[in-house]
Amino acid sequence: MTGIAGVLAWIEEHLGIDAAKGGLADAVLRHVKERCAELRVSPQSFLALVERDTTEQEGLVRVVSVGHTWFMRDREQLELVVGRFAGRGPGAPVRIWVAGCATGEEAYSIVLLADARGIPVRVLATDLNERSLSFGARARYGAWTVRGLTAPEREKLATPSGLFEIPERLKSLVTFQRHNLVDPPPRGATGFDAIVCRNVLLYFTKPRALDALRRMRSVLAPGGAIVTAASDVLADGTPSSDSELPRALAKSPTAPPTPVVADLTPPAPWGAEPAPPTKAADAAPVSDAAPREAPAEDGHGAVERARSALDRGDVDEARDLLKAALERDPLSIEGYVLHGIACDASGNTYAAMASFRSALVLDPSLWIAELYLGLGHDRLGAKGDARRCLARGLELHAKAPGLASLSSATQAMLAEGRAHLVEAAAAKLASL
Numbered sequence: 001m002t003g004i005a006g007v008l009a010w011i012e013e014h015l016g017i018d019a020a021k022g023g024l025a026d027a028v029l030r031h032v033k034e035r036c037a038e039l040r041v042s043p044q045s046f047l048a049l050v051e052r053d054t055t056e057q058e059g060l061v062r063v064v065s066v067g068h069t070w071f072m073r074d075r076e077q078l079e080l081v082v083g084r085f086a087g088r089g090p091g092a093p094v095r096i097w098v099a100g101c102a103t104g105e106e107a108y109s110i111v112l113l114a115d116a117r118g119i120p121v122r123v124l125a126t127d128l129n130e131r132s133l134s135f136g137a138r139a140r141y142g143a144w145t146v147r148g149l150t151a152p153e154r155e156k157l158a159t160p161s162g163l164f165e166i167p168e169r170l171k172s173l174v175t176f177q178r179h180n181l182v183d184p185p186p187r188g189a190t191g192f193d194a195i196v197c198r199n200v201l202l203y204f205t206k207p208r209a210l211d212a213l214r215r216m217r218s219v220l221a222p223g224g225a226i227v228t229a230a231s232d233v234l235a236d237g238t239p240s241s242d243s244e245l246p247r248a249l250a251k252s253p254t255a256p257p258t259p260v261v262a263d264l265t266p267p268a269p270w271g272a273e274p275a276p277p278t279k280a281a282d283a284a285p286v287s288d289a290a291p292r293e294a295p296a297e298d299g300h301g302a303v304e305r306a307r308s309a310l311d312r313g314d315v316d317e318a319r320d321l322l323k324a325a326l327e328r329d330p331l332s333i334e335g336y337v338l339h340g341i342a343c344d345a346s347g348n349t350y351a352a353m354a355s356f357r358s359a360l361v362l363d364p365s366l367w368i369a370e371l372y373l374g375l376g377h378d379r380l381g382a383k384g385d386a387r388r389c390l391a392r393g394l395e396l397h398a399k400a401p402g403l404a405s406l407s408s409a410t411q412a413m414l415a416e417g418r419a420h421l422v423e424a425a426a427a428k429l430a431s432l
Helices: 003-015 024-039 043-052 054-064 075-083 105-116 130-138 151-157 206-217 299-311 315-328 333-345 349-362 367-379 383-399 408-431
Strands: 094-099 121-127 174-178 192-196 220-227 260-264
Touching: 003 024, 003 043, 003 054, 024 043, 024 054, 024 349, 043 054, 054 130, 075 105, 075 192, 075 220, 094 105, 105 121, 105 130, 105 174, 121 130, 130 174, 206 220, 299 315, 299 333, 299 408, 315 333, 333 349, 333 367, 333 408, 349 367, 367 383, 367 408, 383 408
Parallel strands: 094 121, 094 192, 121 174, 192 220
Antiparallel strands: 220 260
């Protein structure tokens, strides 16, 4: 087996991820080429390193794991999940496992919603990426990731530094632990009232996804539910759960049904608190979903439709429309910026950075692209490049805060988010 094919096979075997889905293979290929050049080894030799070197394994983990999320992502669904326990009497707290928790925003969103309703809750948050877990345990976030919170919610978390921090009282309700969904459930963890595993199983091979679901069922409390996202379908188009969603938990009347496995009875109640982290890891990959076929239209029309899709939160549709639009008009600054934002929102850092670089070639004064590049470099661990891009982006913003090369419609769409982006970039630069 060749080096590249061997690396992809290693990812599938050890992480359960089908790298052929959602452009992950391209990201892995770029990573392998970069590492081979840095180490001065062949792909075949790199594969041998991966099989025995935990540092290289961690590098692959970072390529295929979540790089971007935010508070209250799909808020309606989270509110419905928490709302199921509103009538619960006093006693033991609600136990929830967030599988594929990334940097913790989803776990803390659940805690915030439960606290607002007076529902006692304990959350186990697991992920593949050790860096993400460490970030989540710190519970300090920039302005961009809290954009889904209401103003009163943000005020409760605001600090003088400009960052947003989860109070210790709420932070103590979340336990971060490393875990791999291809392995048995975390040691000592059982009796969950809900398991939230959203935007994860979509990227698994079908057998691994079904195995993961079976293992999750084994640790549910009687009447517990596994909650996935509407996009979590398997390779053959079937839902990642095997029972229909109760309509009370539907995302919205017009949205695709959100798969939920409900009313499943595991063999044992909740036991001890989760044990210390094991060496396993939890796969929560995010990348581009399979592209939809874009309608035949001019580039301007596609950009307008993509902007509308972004505005309503449909990043997959926006990304696919913009990809088609840029093929027709490869000099569209606006197309590259919006495509970069869509890729960034769906966690495809490499694709996002490529688009922002293209935008900067066409308009070197585009501070928003520089800031996104800086944040992307930081997520990839390139601190020097991150500092350089963030500093330049903030300097450009100070000189000319407008975005003259973008249409007024796009400027209006970005009006609120751009302020959060500048704050997040400044906070990140100060921390580097």
